[in-house]
Amino acid sequence: MTQRVEMTLRLKILLLLLVIAVAALGYYALRLKRQAERLPTGVMDTRPIAPPISGPTERVTLYVANDSDGMLHRQDAIIAVPGDPNERARQLLRALLSIYLGKRSPHPLGSGADVKYVFLVKPNMAIVDTNAAFADTHRSGILVEQLTVASIARTLAANFPGTIRVKILVEGKERETLAGHADLSDFYDTAAGDQFPVAQ
Amino acid sequence: MKSCRHAVAIVVAIVALVATAADDQRFSIYTPHTSYSVTLVDRDGRQYVPLFEVLAPLGSTAAHQDGDKWKLKFNNTESEFKSGKNKAKVNRKNIDLSAPFVIDNGRALVPLRSLVSVLARLVPDSLEQREPAHRLFIGGVITELKTEFQSAGPKLVLRFSAPVNPSISTEPGRLRMVFTREPVIAAAGTQAFDDKTIRAASFSEHDGIAELTINSGAPLLATFGEQNRTITIAPVPQVRAQAPPPAATTPPVPAPAPTPEAASPSAPQGRAPATHVRATVVIDPGHGGDDRGAALSGSLAEKDVTLAWARRLRAALEQKGIPASLLREGDTSLSFDQRAALTNAARPLAFITLHAGTTGAGVRIYTAHLGETAPRAGSFLPWDAAQASFLDSSRALAGSVAAEMTKRSIPVGTAPVLLRPLNNVAASAVAIEVMPLAGNVASLMDATYQQSICAAIADGIAGVSKPAPQPGAGAAR
């Protein structure tokens, strides 16, 4: 009789320990899951958009917007050269955006801003499809918005000779303005006589 | 197809504007420096005034909402209002409002009947509210009207103590003169003249305007003189070949144009054309209504800043004798198409769209960035490239304004931009983006800062807006 009672007591203690272990493990698993959930976006925000360079590379010219003087500045960069020209154009713009998303950005963009696709349309057009973060987090103002548009258009035109008219879409759709000002319903003509100022 | 859509948009715009003009209750405020009007709001059968819009043109104004409290900084004073409460603390003193204070979508509304008692605590100048005309005179500013009938002619000479620029419309048997921005006052009532052509003149004040109506037995003509201090009303000469005499200071416009003022209830569409039209500078306060523009700070929306600057610029231009009008007088939503349509209908000397930003310092001046593929001056201009044949004069205007900034050591830059409605405007057109002083966003609402830059802009506009000779109409000058 007494032994059976002792057995159940030991069993109860064991059971209690087991419950505690399960709860602790469950909590640990939950924490891991939450951490994992937080991790990808965090990585996406801080990671430079330009891919690690492997394989053939190429020197390109970027027209980098600078808020402090309100001008574009020519700057060289090395990018990977994928075979597909559309993908090459996208990597070119991602190299530009990585400067804007970097720590000492001369023209900060909202985190997560990205170029989804670039379509080079013959004979002289380029369509740039950006993601929602690119436009939704963009600062509002004539100068800041126009700097972004002009820098994208001029960078494409500089590296894809023949590209003259550039249009920016957001998530595949036409937008009236980027953030209240720069007109996205129209093409940006990089061959127009009067161009956004470039620092000499 | 695209132009068809635009046509519909314009028709809708005009109908909408006429409709709002009829419904809106305008309250006009006149000061020695500027005049403006705000739209009254009806709450529980009582009339309310948006306090921020009233104060912004009068001085440095900042406000923020904290729950049901609305805290206001005006010049060096601090005030606090509470939603639903009749008591408010205005510049350290408790005052009783005639009805509860209201916060509506972030807009602070005070009862119209208490406006003067609130303003008296904030503004050092004298205040005179003329009710029920919805007109408030600050600092003793008044333009007196004296009428003088001369039976020889006959003619009616209107003498004003300060220059005026009323909108004038005619209809059979009547000439109607509406003063929206001038603090014109006169003895109310009707003066009858013993004449068959000019029969009577009656003056009235209502809904934030002053109005002079002249009853006549023949078509009348209004002629401006003495730098817009006198207006002579006389029957139209029987010989119809001659053009009406031009204004003393500005060129005549070849065809009558409707007034571009969205908020103006005067000169409704479809009336007989105005007998006297003067080319103006159309000022577009960027954004408005649902479109708040950039959030310049937690409490400061770009749409309010642009309106304050637009009023300041209008005053600066008028001081130089250049008539100017605003596309919106209050917190109105206007599409880009509406802005362009109203501007083009006014055939202005120049179009200025005002914006405020926070990048850098000073002033940025923009012209339309039009592709080379856009058609140049030609027989037919598509809507999207209406600006093409005016681009050279727009660049000259931008250059002239920039030069004035440089003269005053104000940082300035110019650039071509893709910005609507610049490309749709058939006139010299520039966008001006003002940046805060020394990075302090609140400076955008500082009266001194606004005035110094607006004076420079006005000088820049005056530098290029010398009247171009109008074919066939210039001989009279």
Ligand SMILES: [Zn+2]
């Ligand atoms: Zn703006």
